[in-house]
Amino acid sequence: MSTLSIKHLVKEYVPGKPVLKDISLDIEGRGITAIIGPSGTGKSTLIRCVNRLINPTAGEILFEGQDLAKLSGQPLREARRRIGMVFQEYNLVERLTVMENVLSGRLGYMNAWAAWRRKFDEADIQKAFALLKRVGLADFANRRADELSGGQRQRVGIARAVMQSPGLLLADEPTSSLDPKTSVEIMEVMRDLAAENNIPVMINIHQVDLGKRFAQRVIGMSGGLVVYDGTPDGLDSDILKKIYGGQDWLAT
Amino acid sequence: MNVASLADKSIVTRADFFAPSLGKRLAYVAVFVYLVYAAATLGLSLDRIEKGVGYGVRFLAGFFPPNFTETDIIPGLLESLQIAFLSSLIGTALAIPIAVLAARNLMPVWVSWLARLLIIFCRSFHPVIVAIIAVKAVGFGALAGIIALTFASIGFVGKLLSEAIEEISKKQIEAVRATGASFMNVIAYGVVPQVMNRFIGFVAYETDSNLRNSTMVGVVGAGGIGGTLFSAFQRFDYNFVAGIILCIIGLVMIGEVLQIYVKRVFR
Amino acid sequence: MTSASLEMQRWIRFTPLQRLARFAVFFVMAAAVAWALKTIEIIPEFLYDAPEQVVDMGSRMWPIDWEHFWPAVWPALVETMHMSAMATILGLMMGIPVGFLAAGNATPFLWVNLIAKFILVATRSISTLIWALFFVAMFGPGPLAGALAIAFHSIGFIGKMFSEAVEESNRGSIEALQAAGATRMQQIIMGYWPQVLPTFWSVALFRWDINVRESAVLGLVGAGGIGMALNAAIDLIQWQRVALILLTIFIVVILIETIVTQIRKKVI
Ligand SMILES: Nc1ncnc2c1ncn2[C@@H]1O[C@H](COP(=O)(O)OP(=O)(O)OP(=O)(O)O)[C@@H](O)[C@H]1O
Numbered sequence A: 001m002s003t004l005s006i007k008h009l010v011k012e013y014v015p016g017k018p019v020l021k022d023i024s025l026d027i028e029g030r031g032i033t034a035i036i037g038p039s040g041t042g043k044s045t046l047i048r049c050v051n052r053l054i055n056p057t058a059g060e061i062l063f064e065g066q067d068l069a070k071l072s073g074q075p076l077r078e079a080r081r082r083i084g085m086v087f088q089e090y091n092l093v094e095r096l097t098v099m100e101n102v103l104s105g106r107l108g109y110m111n112a113w114a115a116w117r118r119k120f121d122e123a124d125i126q127k128a129f130a131l132l133k134r135v136g137l138a139d140f141a142n143r144r145a146d147e148l149s150g151g152q153r154q155r156v157g158i159a160r161a162v163m164q165s166p167g168l169l170l171a172d173e174p175t176s177s178l179d180p181k182t183s184v185e186i187m188e189v190m191r192d193l194a195a196e197n198n199i200p201v202m203i204n205i206h207q208v209d210l211g212k213r214f215a216q217r218v219i220g221m222s223g224g225l226v227v228y229d230g231t232p233d234g235l236d237s238d239i240l241k242k243i244y245g246g247q248d249w250l251a252t
Numbered sequence B: 001m002n003v004a005s006l007a008d009k010s011i012v013t014r015a016d017f018f019a020p021s022l023g024k025r026l027a028y029v030a031v032f033v034y035l036v037y038a039a040a041t042l043g044l045s046l047d048r049i050e051k052g053v054g055y056g057v058r059f060l061a062g063f064f065p066p067n068f069t070e071t072d073i074i075p076g077l078l079e080s081l082q083i084a085f086l087s088s089l090i091g092t093a094l095a096i097p098i099a100v101l102a103a104r105n106l107m108p109v110w111v112s113w114l115a116r117l118l119i120i121f122c123r124s125f126h127p128v129i130v131a132i133i134a135v136k137a138v139g140f141g142a143l144a145g146i147i148a149l150t151f152a153s154i155g156f157v158g159k160l161l162s163e164a165i166e167e168i169s170k171k172q173i174e175a176v177r178a179t180g181a182s183f184m185n186v187i188a189y190g191v192v193p194q195v196m197n198r199f200i201g202f203v204a205y206e207t208d209s210n211l212r213n214s215t216m217v218g219v220v221g222a223g224g225i226g227g228t229l230f231s232a233f234q235r236f237d238y239n240f241v242a243g244i245i246l247c248i249i250g251l252v253m254i255g256e257v258l259q260i261y262v263k264r265v266f267r
Numbered sequence C: 001m002t003s004a005s006l007e008m009q010r011w012i013r014f015t016p017l018q019r020l021a022r023f024a025v026f027f028v029m030a031a032a033v034a035w036a037l038k039t040i041e042i043i044p045e046f047l048y049d050a051p052e053q054v055v056d057m058g059s060r061m062w063p064i065d066w067e068h069f070w071p072a073v074w075p076a077l078v079e080t081m082h083m084s085a086m087a088t089i090l091g092l093m094m095g096i097p098v099g100f101l102a103a104g105n106a107t108p109f110l111w112v113n114l115i116a117k118f119i120l121v122a123t124r125s126i127s128t129l130i131w132a133l134f135f136v137a138m139f140g141p142g143p144l145a146g147a148l149a150i151a152f153h154s155i156g157f158i159g160k161m162f163s164e165a166v167e168e169s170n171r172g173s174i175e176a177l178q179a180a181g182a183t184r185m186q187q188i189i190m191g192y193w194p195q196v197l198p199t200f201w202s203v204a205l206f207r208w209d210i211n212v213r214e215s216a217v218l219g220l221v222g223a224g225g226i227g228m229a230l231n232a233a234i235d236l237i238q239w240q241r242v243a244l245i246l247l248t249i250f251i252v253v254i255l256i257e258t259i260v261t262q263i264r265k266k267v268i
């Protein structure tokens, strides 16, 4: 059985104008699945539908035996705990320390009183330290998140997502605000952490080369539909043309 | 202003050039005319000013030496302090949930409208007016003062805090929500850190303002030093008036220094 | 390296010193509240009685005495508006200079700063009603005393806002003026003033809004405006008129707040 199975997903922000038109996908096992496609085609919408930051209009999202599209309240929150998310603009809580940001990955498992007093499980704290070390920020635990550089922030963002012990990692353009070198480093961190923890990754990405380099599978979206689903090697210029339209840009 | 911008302007036609500034000038003239008119309605005359200043000088002379020895100055000040503390605490405690309810980015429209209406209501009336009503409701004394200043605190902290909450970054909240955190945990980790600093500022200002107002509500019988001050005034006991006023100023200054310290601790 | 990674790491959110400071603040606050609760004189019977009294008052306010509006409330309201406008202008005229004197960078004389700061605290600490008592004694009852009272009370707020804005203003342009040999007055007018202009508008509007509310109570001590009408109605126990006046104040205050918000959006 696959980890995540999306069936006939439709999303309309404006009734009658679907952004996602009948998307069906299965994400299985581990490894990175990259989603590419032109701006405005609904990549973010798709990813956000999965953890229900956006409510889908129709369709099913089967994850760990549940249809996420039908959940709400406590069951939805419990499902969200199992899905980590990495954001383009990191979305750290800027006035909290790095450690608090990483530990906030455990919030789904805590009651408000314990959370308020920062009474995290000792095991969680040790795990957070280990993760921070793993992403190369061992000395930053007590720094405030707004003191970090973009690349450092994204490492914290990844640590926070992995802290959730997720069964699936979503990433919405995690490298779009970073320079090329840092982008590669971030992709490496994400790939390695996901592999070590056995987490499949679904990632939106604009840099096709990065996607090809790190992903085992590439999904090309255009106009709210999946137009390519296959290996990175299969992405030739015809297919890129199909995904992004036109061809002038390919020449450069 | 550099030469290029001047040159640019000279190309603009006369009509363009005058249209906006003419309206502006008319507005200034209108404001000026209004002010002259309003000043006239105040009944300002040289004779009156002369007399008034004369009285004023006599007043100031009457202030010296300030009298701090009267026995009812300390109890009055302490009661003002009590009113200020309790109204700040109760007012803030009530203002927090009301502000959360009033924040349009956290709540459905109808909830936020109800909460905002409550805040507007609390803000509209000066504490002294609320104090008058409260005195009618619960009788003379500190309780009326506490009620009056609690109203004011709800209005002030509620308004500013709800605005602060509305200005926070949605992205940070979204990230906390995505971890599966409950509503209260989203508040604790997504909202509170973003508004904490400003909130402390609001509460500090509110306490300061309650301290100052607690010396005033006594004028209408709602407890505190204000009553003592008012009766000293009516007895023409200006030395005592001066003593009380200096004590109030001292108290507010101490409050201001404490505020700086508290803000530093929580920064 | 390996041994360190096996060791348990401790996570503390605050240093002991920070914790001590926080604890001290909370402790003092709790102690203050506990003291206030313990010693305050509240007659419980009055408290239990309060809901009944409020309901009684409410019932006596109905029906609202609309007839009273044009002959008494409207003129008083107009007077209140004049009073608050004049008071705001006067307050700005007095508060801004004091604000500049209180700002260490615009006025580099410590003792002048201290005196100016004292003036700011003192004018703010003395509430409008007490200022009004003075000015009524000086100039007799009426709106003149009211306008002066509000103006003097506003000095503190306006001056404080200005001195903060001045202290935050950019030094570069001031230094350029100094280099060009500008006098202190020229520095203020050409260097600081343009930088604090936005503060000027927002403070002026904000204070006007506050001053309208303030001017609604001054009538209680004879300083004119709608408070006089309120006081008269309360003294004569005409609750239906009291209701009318309260409603009028409510509406006017909301109107003004809306206007201020609109202007603020446009100007700033
Ligand atoms: N909250 C919203 N309300 C209405 N329309 C929206 C909303 N969010 C996105 N859309 C629209 O949905 C479409 C898809 O947006 P989405 O953000 O999913 O695209 P994307 O593929 O992620 O683009 P990009 O690569 O630029 O991030 C766009 O046309 C966008 O205008």
Ligand SMILES: [Mg+2]
Binding pocket: A043, A044, A045, A172, A173
């Ligand atoms: Mg996107």
